[in-house]
Amino acid sequence: MKKMLITVFILLLLGITVLISTSNKSKFGTSAKEVNWVELNSGFKEATFVKDKNVCLSCHEESANKYKHTSHSRAFEFSKEGTLESKDCESCHGPRSKHIEDPDGSLTFTEEQYSKVCMQCHQDNSRMYWSGSIHKSSDVNCVTCHSVMEQKSDEFLLSKNSQTEVCSECHTDVKAKMNKTSHHPVKEGLMDCSSCHNAHGAPGTGMLVKGTINETCYTCHQDKRGPFTWEHAPVREDCSNCHEPHGSNNRNLLTTQNASLCVSCHQYGGHINQYRYNRVSTPYGNGCVNCHMTVHGSNHPSGAKFTR
Numbered sequence: 443m444k445k446m447l448i449t450v451f452i453l454l455l456l457g458i459t460v461l462i463s464t465s466n467k468s469k470f471g472t473s474a475k476e477v478n479w480v481e482l483n484s485g486f487k488e489a490t491f492v493k494d495k496n497v498c499l500s501c502h503e504e505s506a507n508k509y510k511h512t513s514h515s516r517a518f519e520f521s522k523e524g525t526l527e528s529k530d531c532e533s534c535h536g537p538r539s540k541h542i543e544d545p546d547g548s549l550t551f552t553e554e555q556y557s558k559v560c561m562q563c564h565q566d567n568s569r570m571y572w573s574g575s576i577h578k579s580s581d582v583n584c585v586t587c588h589s590v591m592e593q594k595s596d597e598f599l600l601s602k603n604s605q606t607e608v609c610s611e612c613h614t615d616v617k618a619k620m621n622k623t624s625h626h627p628v629k630e631g632l633m634d635c636s637s638c639h640n641a642h643g644a645p646g647t648g649m650l651v652k653g654t655i656n657e658t659c660y661t662c663h664q665d666k667r668g669p670f671t672w673e674h675a676p677v678r679e680d681c682s683n684c685h686e687p688h689g690s691n692n693r694n695l696l697t698t699q700n701a702s703l704c705v706s707c708h709q710y711g712g713h714i715n716q717y718r719y720n721r722v723s724t725p726y727g728n729g730c731v732n733c734h735m736t737v738h739g740s741n742h743p744s745g746a747k748f749t750r
């Protein structure tokens with residue numbers, strides 16, 4: 443009987459928690475944290491919200507006509523009264539009562555200030571590590587990559603037509619690597635930089651979507667995760683010991699060609715000394731991996747030397 447009461451109590455608690463968490467989900471309304479506009483620009487002192495975009499339209503028709511087709515415009519249209527979204531233009535441009543009486547360009551924001559404005563509503567999962575990210579500290583801001591006044595891309599309000607174009611503008615060296623003979627199908631449009639990176643910041647190195655390089659690779663190359671009966675130490679340690687993720691002129695994104703890759707770690711000695719073991723031409727084709735077929739690890743009882 444006591445047990446049953448406890449179970450009922452726990453179920454009730456669970457029910458309440460679910461209720462609370464779903465009622466908070468009404469998009470940003472309740473979770474949005476409004477900035478202190480006066481702190482951003484003292485010109486906002488004593489200003490109030492106009493809350494009617496038609497007033498803005500009378501002078502800003504051209505801007506508003508472009509804005510009309512963006513995801514924000516559409517999302518804000520149906521927002522609940524009293525939320526930050528329902529202020530529409532002013533949710534990003536601040537309270538404008540004084541501006542409409544005496545309009546000028548003095549209430550403008552820097553790109554960095556706009557990032558604070560955006561984070562009122564977008565402090566969610568994907569941007570959890572924004573404040574410590576290399577982009578933020580390198581002065582790359584939300585509006586560097588996103589265009590919010592005009593829809594310029596099919597998705598995510600990006601400033602260029604595609605993600606690769608956005609990133610390539612600054613990371614030209616990466617773009618060049620993607621043109622090498624072996625590369626991930628990014629320029630073919632089958633993958634994006636964001637398949638491996640979170641441009642908003644990440645807890646690990648290199649702004650990777652997962653904590654480490656290997657975990658990032660395993661999201662697609664699960665067969666390499668193991669565990670294997672016979673592990674090859676450099677594979678467990680870091681895929682980039684042998685692979686260049688952005689592109690390489692060696693097959694399979696390898697950092698070095700064929701046998702040279704293996705002998706960069708394995709000292710000459712034993713059978714490696716014999717020409718017939720490390721030559722690249724037939725019958726041994728690709729050199730070492732022709733016999734050591736399971737360099738990523740083996741589950742075969744006699745696979746200790748990765749030959750099966």
Ligand code: HEC
Nearest residue numbers: 495498499502505506509514530531534535556585590591
């Ligand atoms: C999601 C945030 C956001 C919303 C909502 C928004 N703006 Fe903007 N607006 C910006 C940003 C950021 C800029 C700075 C220029 C840029 O990045 O395009 C800007 C620039 C402007 C400019 C300067 C000229 C221009 O077009 O670049 C005007 C005028 C303007 N906005 C008016 C409006 C009006 C009117 C509305 C509502 C109909 C509105 N904005 C809604 C973020 C917003």
Ligand code: HEC
Nearest residue numbers: 492497498501531532535538542545546547548549550551
């Ligand atoms: C009576 C005309 C008028 C009205 C109404 C008006 N503006 Fe403006 N706005 C201007 C003028 C003039 C400028 C200065 C243009 C420039 O600097 O090139 C301006 C500049 C801006 C800018 C760019 C500079 C800045 O301060 O950030 C934004 C954004 C803006 N207005 C938003 C709005 C919004 C939002 C509304 C509606 C609440 C609004 N305006 C209503 C005339 C108006």
Ligand code: HEC
Nearest residue numbers: 513517526527533556559560562563584588590597598599
């Ligand atoms: C008042 C809240 C609010 C502010 C401020 C705001 N956004 Fe948004 N944003 C939204 C909402 C709501 C959506 C639509 C979400 C949805 O459809 O799930 C959205 C969607 C987006 C999207 C995705 C668009 C798409 O088509 O998938 C991007 C990118 C974005 N916002 C960037 C920004 C940037 C950059 C700023 C600052 C210049 C900003 N937002 C300011 C509320 C806001």
Ligand code: HEC
Nearest residue numbers: 557560561564568572577582583584587598605636640641
């Ligand atoms: C270096 C470029 C870059 C910067 C800086 C950037 N973004 Fe993004 N953002 C992207 C790309 C690329 C995507 C689409 C892929 C993805 O979701 O990672 C995206 C997607 C989004 C989305 C829609 C998907 C989601 O995660 O909810 C929102 C909202 C968004 N960004 C908001 C912001 C805000 C707010 C800032 C500033 C704090 C910002 N972005 C800064 C490149 C950037």
Ligand code: HEC
Nearest residue numbers: 576577580582586608609611612635636639641647648649
């Ligand atoms: C406006 C220029 C600019 C744009 C656009 C840009 N970046 Fe960056 N990015 C930088 C700068 C600056 C750094 C700092 C390190 C450096 O100088 O390379 C950086 C660093 C990085 C790093 C390395 C992080 C680290 O921890 O070493 C990655 C990964 C990255 N960016 C990915 C992207 C992706 C993905 C996009 C597109 C969604 C993008 N960047 C768009 C300027 C940019």
Ligand code: HEC
Nearest residue numbers: 606609610613616617626628634635637638647648655687
């Ligand atoms: C298959 C996964 C993958 C893809 C796709 C990818 N990257 Fe990377 N990127 C990595 C890895 C792994 C690193 C190394 C991170 C580390 O050392 O911590 C890296 C590092 C970086 C760096 C840091 C400096 C450097 O060159 O090593 C930048 C900048 C970068 N990537 C930008 C991009 C851009 C831009 C794109 C899209 C054009 C892209 N990456 C696509 C996996 C990827």
Ligand code: HEC
Nearest residue numbers: 624625626637638655658659661662681685687693694695
């Ligand atoms: C988002 C999924 C995804 C992620 C993450 C990913 N890959 Fe790939 N990888 C692919 C796809 C798709 C191909 C192309 C397969 C094909 O062409 O048949 C590929 C191909 C490869 C190839 C063979 C290339 C060639 O020239 O045939 C190697 C090696 C590789 N990936 C290594 C890595 C490494 C190392 C990482 C981690 C840094 C990684 N991948 C992360 C999807 C991914």
Ligand code: HEC
Nearest residue numbers: 656659660663666676677680681683684685694728731737
């Ligand atoms: C010790 C060097 C080395 C390390 C470390 C390494 N690889 Fe490889 N990888 C190779 C070689 C060599 C080939 C070419 C194999 C062949 O030609 O049979 C290859 C081929 C591949 C391929 C394409 C062929 C296939 O087997 O699907 C993928 C995908 C791949 N590696 C992913 C990874 C991932 C993911 C990691 C990290 C977990 C990793 N590799 C770590 C040496 C390595």
Ligand code: HEC
Nearest residue numbers: 674675676683684703704706707730731734737746747748
């Ligand atoms: C980044 C360094 C590195 C690279 C590159 C590398 N290995 Fe290894 N390999 C190791 C380490 C470390 C071990 C485990 C230590 C040991 O037993 O010697 C190992 C173990 C082995 C073993 C088992 C050795 C034994 O005595 O049990 C074989 C076989 C082997 N590697 C083959 C290869 C082949 C083939 C390649 C090229 C595709 C290669 N390795 C590339 C570092 C490397």
Ligand code: HEC
Nearest residue numbers: 701704705708712713714719720726729730732733747749
């Ligand atoms: C013709 C097939 C063949 C080729 C080619 C070959 N190996 Fe081996 N290798 C073997 C066999 C079989 C063993 C296992 C010997 C044993 O079990 O005692 C072995 C063992 C090894 C070992 C374990 C230590 C040792 O010397 O016994 C290493 C390390 C190794 N090979 C590296 C390489 C490297 C690096 C290359 C390329 C330069 C290479 N192998 C090319 C067949 C080959």
